[in-house]
Amino acid sequence: MTQISEAQRRRQSSFGFLMQLLARRIDQDMKLRLAEIGIDVKVFSNLMLLSEKDGITQRELGRLLEFPEYFTSRTVDVLVEKGFAERRPDPDSRRSILVYLTPKGRKKAKELPGIISQVNLSYLKPLELEERTQLIKLLHKVADIDQDGDPAL
Amino acid sequence: MTQISEAQRRRQSSFGFLMQLLARRIDQDMKLRLAEIGIDVKVFSNLMLLSEKDGITQRELGRLLEFPEYFTSRTVDVLVEKGFAERRPDPDSRRSILVYLTPKGRKKAKELPGIISQVNLSYLKPLELEERTQLIKLLHKVADIDQDGDPAL
DNA sequence: ACGCATTACATGCAAATGCAAGTTTTGTAA
DNA sequence: TTACAAAACTTGCATTTGCATGTAATGCGT
Numbered sequence: 128m129t130q131i132s133e134a135q136r137r138r139q140s141s142f143g144f145l146m147q148l149l150a151r152r153i154d155q156d157m158k159l160r161l162a163e164i165g166i167d168v169k170v171f172s173n174l175m176l177l178s179e180k181d182g183i184t185q186r187e188l189g190r191l192l193e194f195p196e197y198f199t200s201r202t203v204d205v206l207v208e209k210g211f212a213e214r215r216p217d218p219d220s221r222r223s224i225l226v227y228l229t230p231k232g233r234k235k236a237k238e239l240p241g242i243i244s245q246v247n248l249s250y251l252k253p254l255e256l257e258e259r260t261q262l263i264k265l266l267h268k269v270a271d272i273d274q275d276g277d278p279a280l
Numbered sequence: 281m282t283q284i285s286e287a288q289r290r291r292q293s294s295f296g297f298l299m300q301l302l303a304r305r306i307d308q309d310m311k312l313r314l315a316e317i318g319i320d321v322k323v324f325s326n327l328m329l330l331s332e333k334d335g336i337t338q339r340e341l342g343r344l345l346e347f348p349e350y351f352t353s354r355t356v357d358v359l360v361e362k363g364f365a366e367r368r369p370d371p372d373s374r375r376s377i378l379v380y381l382t383p384k385g386r387k388k389a390k391e392l393p394g395i396i397s398q399v400n401l402s403y404l405k406p407l408e409l410e411e412r413t414q415l416i417k418l419l420h421k422v423a424d425i426d427q428d429g430d431p432a433l
Numbered sequence: 434a435c436g437c438a439t440t441a442c443a444t445g446c447a448a449a450t451g452c453a454a455g456t457t458t459t460g461t462a463a
Numbered sequence: 464t465t466a467c468a469a470a471a472c473t474t475g476c477a478t479t480t481g482c483a484t485g486t487a488a489t490g491c492g493t
Contacts, residue, residue: 221489
């Protein structure tokens with residue numbers, strides 16, 4: 128058994144520390160998996176959201192994903208370059224732009240849930256089914272997204 | 281009540297999605313808090329770890345924090361520039377380097393636990409005490425860091 | 434209808450990042 | 464002991480990021 132200090136125990140039990148550590152691991156995994164299908168993490172997020180709901184403004188897209196505005200702007204550039212999305216003028220306002228998935232983008236988006244499930248499952252493996260539900264519920268409560276649902280495995 | 285799609289519910293309940301979202305928020309908060317005392321997140325992590333245990337090689341430091349090697353190399357550069365740490369030759373091997381905190385670094389590290397507690401607490405606020413313990417325990421299990429302890433609030 | 438703050442988005446540019454390739458030192462095996 | 468692989472760091476360089484700023488369109492008060 129390795130000797131661990133009180134300080135180490137404290138750090139390793141810090142909510143922030145655990146979140147950062149795990150998020151980095153997940154991000155790394157996703158990066159590898161997504162590279163196989165030729166996209167990166169930021170394209171992935173936007174593709175997922177747009178497949179739920181497109182025809183929204185860039186601002187709305189960024190707001191829903193909690194990404195800064197300049198970031199969304201450039202990500203949409205990439206989506207358009209890759210032929211996954213297109214910008215259309217907003218009939219209600221000439222200063223805003225609506226983002227729509229193209230058929231190609233929609234097709235690509237269909238590949239994503241499988242990857243997500245696999246990655247999620249690989250992380251949740253050490254937990255019992257009940258614990259997984261509990262964990263998602265607690266994270267939800269912390270994130271303050273006001274709805275509940277079963278974990279997406 | 282806002283209308284939400286099944287797909288949206290699914291995404292928002294994805295372990296990976298929640299982790300990324302929360303980690304980004306925490307990171308942003310920490311960035312602001314740390315800017316007040318003149319350091320950034322990567323310096324922060326290393327300072328914390330070294331305050332637990334210094335006199336380790338850069339490789340070991342990177343391994344413990346799960347940071348890539350080139351990253352550690354540059355972070356230690358910054359730590360040294362700022363006078364928080366110093367590199368000393370490893371008596372056992374001329375190709376490795378031991379990193380030690382300076383008194384200044386040790387002093388700076390003392391400011392950190394307070395900030396960590398505040399940030400952690402601000403996130404865990406929506407949870408009951410029991411739930412906080414449960415959440416940390418579950419995250420621990422997922423992270424597979426082999427020890428248990430009470431949450432550092 | 435005029436001025437002016439605000440919204441929505443884009444971008445220039447400095448700094449940070451990440452990969453791959455480089456250097457020096459050590460282990461190992463013939 | 465020599466040669467070759469691997470370890471421990473470092474660095475060059477292209478890409479990415481992020482802040483601050485710019486541009487165009489809109490709402491709003493008077």
